[in-house]
Amino acid sequence: MNFIHFIRGSLKIIFQGSKMYYAWLLFLFLMILWGALGYGNQLAEGLVKTHMRDSVSWAFYIGNFTFLVGIAAAAVMLVIPAYIYNWKPIKEIVIFGELLAVCAVIMSIAFIIVDIGNPQRFWHMLPGLGTMNFPSSMLSWDFFVLLTYLIINFAVVSHLLYSIFYGKEYNKKAVLVLVFISIPMAVAIHTVTAFLYNAIPARPFWNSALLAPRFLASAFCSGPAILLILFQLLRKFTHFEIKDEAIWTIAELMVYAMFIYLFFTVAELFKEFYSGTEHILYWKYLLFGIGDNKELVPYSWSSIIMGCIAFLLFLVPRTRKNFVTLNIGAVLIYASVYVEKGIALIIPGFTPDTLGQIYVYTPSMTEIRTAAMIFSLGFLLFTFLVKIAIAIIFEDYSVKSIEKKLTMSEQRN
Amino acid sequence: MKANKSRRSFLKNISFATASALALSSCELKSLDKFFQKNFRTLSKKEIDQMIKELEEDYQTKYGKEFHVSAKPATDQTLFGYALDISRCIGCRRCVYACVEENNQSRDPQIHWIQVLQMEKEKGVDFAHSDVHYNPEKVPEEGHFYLPVQCQQCRNPQCTTVCPVKATWQEPDGIVVVDYNWCIGCRYCMAACPYGARHFNWAEPNVPADKINTETHYLGNRPRLKGVVEKCTFCIQRVREGRYPACVEVCPVGARKFGNLLDPESEIRYILENKRVLVLKQELNTQPKFYYFFGV
Numbered sequence: 001m002n003f004i005h006f007i008r009g010s011l012k013i014i015f016q017g018s019k020m021y022y023a024w025l026l027f028l029f030l031m032i033l034w035g036a037l038g039y040g041n042q043l044a045e046g047l048v049k050t051h052m053r054d055s056v057s058w059a060f061y062i063g064n065f066t067f068l069v070g071i072a073a074a075a076v077m078l079v080i081p082a083y084i085y086n087w088k089p090i091k092e093i094v095i096f097g098e099l100l101a102v103c104a105v106i107m108s109i110a111f112i113i114v115d116i117g118n119p120q121r122f123w124h125m126l127p128g129l130g131t132m133n134f135p136s137s138m139l140s141w142d143f144f145v146l147l148t149y150l151i152i153n154f155a156v157v158s159h160l161l162y163s164i165f166y167g168k169e170y171n172k173k174a175v176l177v178l179v180f181i182s183i184p185m186a187v188a189i190h191t192v193t194a195f196l197y198n199a200i201p202a203r204p205f206w207n208s209a210l211l212a213p214r215f216l217a218s219a220f221c222s223g224p225a226i227l228l229i230l231f232q233l234l235r236k237f238t239h240f241e242i243k244d245e246a247i248w249t250i251a252e253l254m255v256y257a258m259f260i261y262l263f264f265t266v267a268e269l270f271k272e273f274y275s276g277t278e279h280i281l282y283w284k285y286l287l288f289g290i291g292d293n294k295e296l297v298p299y300s301w302s303s304i305i306m307g308c309i310a311f312l313l314f315l316v317p318r319t320r321k322n323f324v325t326l327n328i329g330a331v332l333i334y335a336s337v338y339v340e341k342g343i344a345l346i347i348p349g350f351t352p353d354t355l356g357q358i359y360v361y362t363p364s365m366t367e368i369r370t371a372a373m374i375f376s377l378g379f380l381l382f383t384f385l386v387k388i389a390i391a392i393i394f395e396d397y398s399v400k401s402i403e404k405k406l407t408m409s410e411q412r413n
Numbered sequence: 414m415k416a417n418k419s420r421r422s423f424l425k426n427i428s429f430a431t432a433s434a435l436a437l438s439s440c441e442l443k444s445l446d447k448f449f450q451k452n453f454r455t456l457s458k459k460e461i462d463q464m465i466k467e468l469e470e471d472y473q474t475k476y477g478k479e480f481h482v483s484a485k486p487a488t489d490q491t492l493f494g495y496a497l498d499i500s501r502c503i504g505c506r507r508c509v510y511a512c513v514e515e516n517n518q519s520r521d522p523q524i525h526w527i528q529v530l531q532m533e534k535e536k537g538v539d540f541a542h543s544d545v546h547y548n549p550e551k552v553p554e555e556g557h558f559y560l561p562v563q564c565q566q567c568r569n570p571q572c573t574t575v576c577p578v579k580a581t582w583q584e585p586d587g588i589v590v591v592d593y594n595w596c597i598g599c600r601y602c603m604a605a606c607p608y609g610a611r612h613f614n615w616a617e618p619n620v621p622a623d624k625i626n627t628e629t630h631y632l633g634n635r636p637r638l639k640g641v642v643e644k645c646t647f648c649i650q651r652v653r654e655g656r657y658p659a660c661v662e663v664c665p666v667g668a669r670k671f672g673n674l675l676d677p678e679s680e681i682r683y684i685l686e687n688k689r690v691l692v693l694k695q696e697l698n699t700q701p702k703f704y705y706f707f708g709v
Contacts, residue, residue, distance in 0.1 A: 046639045047598075048522065048616035057603040057613060117598020117613065117640025120448065124578040124597050131452045131579045131595075139577035139601050201697045202571060202607035278541055355528060355562060355609045356540030 005402045006165065013391045014384045024383070028376045035373025038366045039114060047117060049366040055359030056350040060342060060367045061115035064374070065108045066193055067222070067341035069146070070215060072104035073190040074223020076153065076182050081253055087246045091160065092393060094179060096230060098157040099385045100223075101186070105150040107378035112143075114370050138196045145192050149185045152178055165392050166399050190215050197349065205282035205349040214264045220257035221310075222337035224250050225330040230386075232323070239394040248321055251329075255314045258333065262311065285358075286348040295360050296351075299343045307336035443467075452579060453592040453631070465631065472636060476622045484631045485653045487586035493647050494587075494674040494681045495658075496690065497561060498708035501668035504529055504552040504559030508660035508669065512563075515648060515659035516634040517626050519618030526645040527563045527660060528609060534558055538693070563660075564589060564610035564645035565693060565701035572602035572611060581642070586653075587674075587702055588646050590632035598640040607694050611644045647671070674702065 017025075042049040052059045075097045082093045113119050124130035125143055134140045156178045163170035194212035201207055228250055234240035272283050284290055286300045313319045313329035320326055352358045363371075391397035450464065465482045472480040509527045518524040531547040532539060534556050543560070553559065570589050573581050580595040581602055603611045617639040629635040630650035637643055648658035652671070661669040672679035684690065690704040 046614070046616040050615075053615065054603065054609070054612050057600045112599075115599070117600070117642075118596070118638075121578075121595070121597045124452075124580070124595060131455070133577050133579045136574050137577040137601070138575065139599060143577065196601075197604075200571065200575070200605050202605055281541060349604075352541065353609055354540070354607050355530060355545065356543050357545050357609075 002399055002402075005406075006399075009397065009402055010388050010391075013397065014387050017387075025380070028380045028383070031372050031376035032380070035369045035371070035376060038369025039373055042114070042366050042370060043119075047115075049364065051361050051364040051367065053359055053361075055353040055357060056347060056361040058115070058346055058350065059361055060346075060363040060371065061111050063342035063346040064371055065111035065115070066215075066345060067338055068104045068108035068111065068378075069189055069193045070219030070337070070341065071223045071226065072101045072108065072146075072149065073186040073216070074219040075100040075104065075227065076179075076186040077220065078224055078227055078250070079179060080183060081249060082246075085246070085249055087242065087249075089240060089242055092240060093227075093242075095157055095160055095389055095393070096234070096386065097227060098153040098182075099389060100226065100230075100382065101153045101182075102150060102157065103378050103382040103385065105146055105153070105189075106381065107374055109143075109146060109150075110374045110377070111371075114374065138192065138199055142189070142192045142196055145185065145189050149182065149189050152182045152185060156182065161389055161392050164398070187216065190219055197345075202354055203349045204279035208268060210264050210268050214261060214268070217257050217261035217264060218337050218340065221254055221261060221307075221333045224254050225334040228254075228330050229327060232327070234390070238390050240390075244321075247326075251314050251320050251326060254333070255311070255320075258307070258311045258314065262307075281352055282348045285351050286344055290352070290358060293351075293358055293360055295362055296343065296347060299339050303336045303339040303344055306332040306339075310336060447594075450594055452595045454579070454582070461631075468631075468635065472627075475636070476625050476627075478622065478625065478627050480627045480629060480635075482629050482631055482635050483650060483653075487584050487588075488653065489585075490673075490675050491586040492674040492702070493566070493652060494672060494685075494702045494704070495566070495647065496670040496681055496684045496688075496704045496706055498668040498670070499558060499560060499705050500707045500709045501666045502529075502559045502561060503666055504531060504547070504554075504557075505665065507663050507665060508561060511659045511663035512645070514624065515626055515651075516646075517620050517629070517636055518612075518643075519614065519616075519620060519637075520624070521619045522616055524612045524614070524618070524643070526610070526612065526643075527561055529559055529561045531557050532560055560705070562608055562610070562693070563703070564647075565608050565699065565703040566645075566647065567699035567701050569698060569700045571605040571607070571697075571699060575601045575605040577601065584632070584649075588632075588649055588652075589644070590646055590649065591642055591644060592632070593635075593637050593641045593643070596641040598642065600642065602642055607697050607699060611642050613642050614639050668708075 050059070050061075078097050079090075079094055081087075082090045087093065113122060116122065125132060125140065127134070127144070132140045132144075134144065156175055159175060160170055191212045194215040197203070197206035198208065198211040228247060231240070231242050231247060235242055269283065272280050281290065285293065286296050289295070289297050310329040310333035313325050313332070319329070347361055350359075351361065388397075451460075453461075456464065461484050465484055468482050469480045472478075472482070506529050509525050509529060512518070512527050513520070513525060516526065518526060528545050530540070530543040530545055531554070532543045536542050538560060547554070547557075566587055566589055568587070570583060573583055573589060577599060578595060578597055580597070581589065581591045583589050598613070600613055603613060614637055618637050620636065625636070626634060628650060630646070630653070633646040633649035648656075648660075651658060657671055661671045670680050670684055672681035674681055676682065684706060685704070688706040688708065690706045692701045692704060
């Protein structure tokens with residue numbers, strides 16, 4: 001019975017808000033509708049509606065998948081500094097970080113589903129039902145770790161919120177154990193995702209041991225960027241208390257991550273360009289273009305420039321501690337990593353293809369619309385979950401408050 | 414009273430919905446059966462026979478012709494190998510089109526299992542400077558040679574390792590095949606193949622009924638579906654019956670050789686013994702059973 005009240009109460013919460021909130025929901029609904037119509041087209045006609053072809057057989061969808069795995073990983077890893085530096089609202093940081101992780105994992109799996117040719121056969125991949133190629137296939141591993149990660153985080157965050165909702169003490173031991181499992185799992189999901197590409201000798205662009213470390217470093221730039229902005233919003237609109245120092249520490253940690261990422265990338269570039277083997281072609285296509293084919297050049301350089309500006313803004317203490325420049329930096333680094341993972345990681349792996357042919361790929365409208373659909377659905381889910389979590393944590397939305405309301409309405413009758 | 418009524422109507426509605434779902438599913442039972450069809454390698458002999466009978470009926474309805482779908486397994490003591498004489502190939506692409514016709518590849522959008530690369534003589538085998546879209550009046554062109562590439566039937570195939578659902582595997586006679594009814598279309602195998610040998614049905618494949626080859630194999634040239642991967646199978650429907658692949662038969666200059674690597678008397682063994690052979694991208698340790706050699 002209580003659960004029904006919880007559902008009812010939560011529904012009321014997620015559909016109540018300011019005009020800005022309604023505008024945001026409306027925007028998301030419109031984006032979902034616009035995207036779903038595009039995706040419907042792809043479902044009917046096949047992946048021919050995308051610009052992927054045999055030469056470039058993975059592209060924008062798989063890039064988005066990779067990016068979101070990074071977000072999911074970094075969201076939870078932020079628990080480590082919160083724990084070490086003993087930031088006060090550690091429980092809240094765990095809750096919001098894991099909510100973000102849950103949404104990001106769901107979105108990343110959604111990108112896999114829209115990318116496969118036979119989504120109705122997705123169950124072939126499930127352990128037990130299908131014939132999962134475990135432990136040979138890295139994709140099976142990836143799916144397996146993503147699913148486990150999703151379940152662990154969902155368990156932790158729902159247990160925490162449930163306990164607060166019922167005014168009970170949460171199971172400290174179990175939560176601590178699960179959080180300590182989910183931190184190495186966060187590293188695992190992004191590492192396995194890197195191994196997915198890195199273990200393919202047919203694609204020299206990815207066949208570098210630095211790929212997994214670079215993935216982790218870049219995730220540590222983009223993931224906290226979202227939380228940085230979210231924490232400021234929460235601080236402004238709720239009773240969430242986080243000190244400026246904690247936010248600056250997050251930014252400082254991001255600078256280290258950016259520096260490591262930069263260093264790894266420079267090391268990779270040095271090796272490729274100095275040795276100058278035929279494998280340099282992929283980097284050349286990405287950074288300078290081959291002949292008249294310069295399609296990726298604007299993407300790669302905009303990502304580099306945005307990343308460098310963000311690095312400088314976060315590096316200099318004065319701009320790091322100024323919230324305007326800090327937020328500009330957060331948006332820039334997020335965009336930089338998004339373009340890097342979405343476009344600059346996957347497409348050069350396939351251009352030129354294994355037989356040396358160049359097929360020019362840029363995302364089709366269908367791909368952009370489908371991606372917009374998944375992102376909007378993800379943001380919608382995240383908005384709703386955060387709204388409920390805020391109500392439970394800060395606004396005394398609990399089983400008691402519901403019971404009180406019920407008795408009050410009964411008395412009135 | 415009111416609540417009672419709504420409960421009754423709810424019950425009525427739900428029974429109606431169930432009944433209509435059942436009615437729908439009885440005519441959809443066949444497609445539901447197909448949905449739950451298992452991986453080819455886990456099917457019993459009886460299940461395979463039943464499935465093939467249904468497939469033959471489906472194809473007949475679709476194309477108006479009688480089909481034969483074979484599921485003939487590999488013969489003992491066979492390991493198929495292929496050799497291609499680079500010095501003879503003139504780049505006429507007859508093999509490409511013979512393959513399309515034999516193996517029911519989609520005409521629109523076009524799928525070609527064989528890619529012929531035009532290369533510069535001065536550069537040797539150099540993929541980066543090769544051209545697959547060469548289109549002169551007459552071949553061969555001055556200063557160029559030709560390198561046809563298809564599935565190299567690796568002994569150590571990367572494509573089967575990466576498949577997340579075991580929809581592709583190497584048969585005992587060395588042919589790498591795909592179960593089109595099990596493939597989820599993730600295209601990981603295409604990323605892993607170093608030879609661009611795997612092709613995807615980006616749209617519904619389209620073969621005109623008068624062009625369809627009705628002599629097929631379950632793991633080979635039977636009509637495919639949208640959203641699955643396909644590839645060269647050495648013409649599994651032919652070679653398991655003791656015939657040559659279509660590309661070997663059609664080659665006007667005799668550049669293509671095929672045979673059983675385990676038979677000491679075979680032509681392929683003669684070539685390995687008497688010519689010097691090479692394989693593509695040897696450094697990747699895929700160990701192809703597709704050899705290139707210089708016959709003259």
